[in-house]
Amino acid sequence: MASRRRVGRLEGGTPSIQPPGRQRYAFFMVSTVIFFLFAGLAIACAISMVYHKNPLYSAISLVGVFIALSCIYVTLAAPFIAAVQILIYAGAIMVLVVFVIMLLNLDDDKPLNRLRYLYALGGGLGLLLLVQTFFIFYAVMRAPNQSADQSMSAGKTLTIGQAMYTEYLLPVEIVGVLLLMAVIGAVILARKLSQPQLELVVDKELDLRNEDDGMLN
Amino acid sequence: MESVLKTAFPYLVISVGVLLAFQGVLMIVAYTVLAERKVLGWIQGRIGPNRVGPWGVLQPFADLLKFIFKEDIVPDKSTRFVYFLAPMVALTCALLPIVVYPFGPAITSVDWTFLPYGLGDGVTALPLTIARIDVGVLFVLGITSVGVYGIALAGWSSNNKYSLMGGLRSSAQLISYELAMGASVIGAVMLAGTLDLNGIIYAQIQSPFRWFIIPQFIGFVVFLIAAFAETNRVPFDLPEAETELVAGFHTEYSALKFALFFMAEYVNMFTVSVMCTVLFLGGWYIPGLSHIFEVGSIPYALASHIGFIGKICAFLFLFIWIRGTLPRFRFDQLMNFGWKFLLPVALANVILTIVVVYFLN
Numbered sequence: 001m002a003s004r005r006r007v008g009r010l011e012g013g014t015p016s017i018q019p020p021g022r023q024r025y026a027f028f029m030v031s032t033v034i035f036f037l038f039a040g041l042a043i044a045c046a047i048s049m050v051y052h053k054n055p056l057y058s059a060i061s062l063v064g065v066f067i068a069l070s071c072i073y074v075t076l077a078a079p080f081i082a083a084v085q086i087l088i089y090a091g092a093i094m095v096l097v098v099f100v101i102m103l104l105n106l107d108d109d110k111p112l113n114r115l116r117y118l119y120a121l122g123g124g125l126g127l128l129l130l131v132q133t134f135f136i137f138y139a140v141m142r143a144p145n146q147s148a149d150q151s152m153s154a155g156k157t158l159t160i161g162q163a164m165y166t167e168y169l170l171p172v173e174i175v176g177v178l179l180l181m182a183v184i185g186a187v188i189l190a191r192k193l194s195q196p197q198l199e200l201v202v203d204k205e206l207d208l209r210n211e212d213d214g215m216l217n
Numbered sequence: 218m219e220s221v222l223k224t225a226f227p228y229l230v231i232s233v234g235v236l237l238a239f240q241g242v243l244m245i246v247a248y249t250v251l252a253e254r255k256v257l258g259w260i261q262g263r264i265g266p267n268r269v270g271p272w273g274v275l276q277p278f279a280d281l282l283k284f285i286f287k288e289d290i291v292p293d294k295s296t297r298f299v300y301f302l303a304p305m306v307a308l309t310c311a312l313l314p315i316v317v318y319p320f321g322p323a324i325t326s327v328d329w330t331f332l333p334y335g336l337g338d339g340v341t342a343l344p345l346t347i348a349r350i351d352v353g354v355l356f357v358l359g360i361t362s363v364g365v366y367g368i369a370l371a372g373w374s375s376n377n378k379y380s381l382m383g384g385l386r387s388s389a390q391l392i393s394y395e396l397a398m399g400a401s402v403i404g405a406v407m408l409a410g411t412l413d414l415n416g417i418i419y420a421q422i423q424s425p426f427r428w429f430i431i432p433q434f435i436g437f438v439v440f441l442i443a444a445f446a447e448t449n450r451v452p453f454d455l456p457e458a459e460t461e462l463v464a465g466f467h468t469e470y471s472a473l474k475f476a477l478f479f480m481a482e483y484v485n486m487f488t489v490s491v492m493c494t495v496l497f498l499g500g501w502y503i504p505g506l507s508h509i510f511e512v513g514s515i516p517y518a519l520a521s522h523i524g525f526i527g528k529i530c531a532f533l534f535l536f537i538w539i540r541g542t543l544p545r546f547r548f549d550q551l552m553n554f555g556w557k558f559l560l561p562v563a564l565a566n567v568i569l570t571i572v573v574v575y576f577l578n
Contacts, residue, residue: 030228057299063363063366079356083350083352083355083356084355084359086360086362087362090362090363092395095365096392098369098370098388099369099389102369102373102381102384103385156351157351157412
């Protein structure tokens with residue numbers, strides 16, 4: 001019993017690495033430097049992703065973008081989003097993309113002249129994105145000043161979990177059903193053969209295997 | 218000057234901690250390699266390395282020197298940039314999780330006010346963790362999953378059939394067993410109610426079982442099997458099955474680049490051992506130790522730390538023992554086992570834990 005009480009005291013006394021007051025300025029300074037470092041990395045990787053002709057290089061660059069973004073999330077006191085960003089996008093989705101590129105062995109010298117009419121569309125969309133960015137910037141400037149601080153609970157796992165399973169339960173369930181549909185669709189697409197056809201293929205395979213065994217013996 | 222020092226001090230402390238932790242882990246890894254050769258030798262009725270230093274204790278350093286001075290061969294038709302990138306990615310992703318490991322309990326008994334310039338003011342505890350992240354478990358799983366790129370890219374860029382086969386096999390294996398591993402972790406995380414590694418240890422101390430291996434035995438077994446697959450160890454060492462694929466994804470790598478892959482593999486073994494210890498064996502917590510030493514004192518922290526390392530070493534021994542005992546899976550057996558047995562069992566464990574936790578609360 002005594003040990004349990006002592007443990008409780010220890011748990012309550014978790015250290016805070018960041019003292020208030022004067023050192024907050026230092027923290028702000030360092031986090032700004034880190035932000036520009038990773039923002040620059042993200043932009044560099046994004047440009048490299050668009051400009052590389054080899055799809056594998058593009059994929060690797062995209063992984064770089066994801067990792068840089070997740071580092072920025074960490075500095076914004078949202079560790080859960082950062083971890084999920086790495087776990088899902090960099091760790092799962094892009095691995096599959098790289099896998100497919102490696103298996104397909106694409107030619108890297110394809111003429112791009114058919115895509116010329118898309119340049120105007122791309123320019124328009126880029127302009128739209130720029131306007132949107134300025135709008136967000138304007139909105140943030142007008143909002144009451146609130147710095148991203150380690151004590152903020154918005155990015156914490158507990159807050160996200162509570163929000164997801166109480167307030168936003170319906171969207172989460174709908175997304176779950178949507179993903180299930182995608183999985184089932186993928187399985188159906190992958191199994192193009194009807195059942196009798198499939199059995200035929202399996203029988204042929206087995207015959208071949210038996211022949212091989214016979215030759216070996 | 219004083220204010221600069223005061224500003225830089227926390228970062229300095231963290232840097233020293235990072236250096237110490239990385240050095241310590243790499244030393245353990247170096248001696249794991251020696252232990253593996255020794256134990257395999259004993260299992261097979263041999264002596265093992267015994268020439269460099271007494272009992273062969275200097276063998277890891279001799280190996281390292283050999284790796285450094287060997288000729289570094291780059292295949293002619295390889296994709297050079299990716300070929301150089303792959304070992305770096307592998308080792309970086311293996312080493313990064315070290316920053317969240319809970320190496321021991323916080324030291325609270327020391328009064329830090331003796332430090333000059335008032336550097337110790339307001340510091341109540343010295344945590345034996347470099348970074349306390351709210352989502353330690355996810356961080357470790359995420360970073361190790363990025364490590365797949367090292368292997369996949371190495372296989373692809375070498376321009377060698379065996380390498381490509383090894384890389385593809387390894388990627389498929391890692392993706393498949395990652396799911397089972399993630400699902401097996403959920404049970405322990407749910408019982409603890411947190412994703413923070415230190416928080417999970419404290420939750421275990423306060424639970425009636427002390428160690429989560431008792432209520433989460435299924436999760437523990439699934440995690441251990443998935444850990445063998447994730448680290449490409451026997452019986453799941455298909456990516457580098459030397460009887461079929463020469464050496465798998467690192468066939469074309471030599472000298473220090475090969476050493477980086479080699480180190481990454483052993484650091485990954487260390488990582489999964491740490492995760493297993495923290496999630497299921499109470500991390501640094503040794504039952505009854507708080508009756509001998511006062512909680513928060515330096516001897517308590519030291520003894521707990523030694524206990525933590527001891528548990529990890531037990532797991533590392535298990536890895537070596539299994540390698541000397543079991544044969545290798547076939548690839549279809551590996552996939553069937555992962556998807557049709559391990560994952561359903563892990564999911565069933567999750568549902569069982571949900572029901573139990575719901576009715577207990």
